[in-house]
Amino acid sequence: MTARPPSPRSVAGWALRSPETLSATEQLNLKSVRANCLEIDALTRHVRSFATMLTERQGERLLDWLDAVRQDDLPSLHTLAAGIDRDREARHRRLTLPWSSGVVEGHVNRIKMLKRQMFGRAGFALLRKRVLPAG
Structure with missing residues (x-):
């Protein structure tokens, strides 16, 4: 066997x-x-x-x-x-090289996720408020 x-x-x-x-x-x-x-x-x-x-x-x-x-x-x-x-x-x-674009890629990924979540629900003004930091 x-x-x-x-x-x-x-x-x-x-x-x-x-x-x-x-x-x-x-x-x-x-x-x-x-x-x-x-x-x-x-x-x-x-x-x-x-x-x-x-x-x-x-x-x-x-x-x-x-x-x-x-x-x-x-x-x-x-x-x-x-x-x-x-x-x-x-x-x-x-x-x-010691540099990495990981931080930038992380922000891009986060913005794309927010955009997908908000598709068809809200306009650009709300997207802008969620993406840009309060200041």
Whole structure:
């Protein structure tokens, strides 16, 4: 009798999470899956390398990472690499510079939410009062 293979969702969760957050059983299961499937092994290596590059702001590694992805037969990652390559300079700057547009994006998101909530209910004057701070 053979053991039932893990679900794709489980394998994806193991591959996408940081190795330190996996339990001993999960680490063993992922190790077994990676040993039996070269594509999952390559995918896990690339995903973890990309995550490290993002969290540690190692933009200088971007071109090497893109080359490594292109060398493996992983069509989904080739699509990601092509998207990154289309605007490589902006992606490189995002990974190396200390500035973030997160605060601005948060305000834009909040304004869009207010606009959706008020659609068809009130005019521009009320929207303006809700968006602009009282002063």
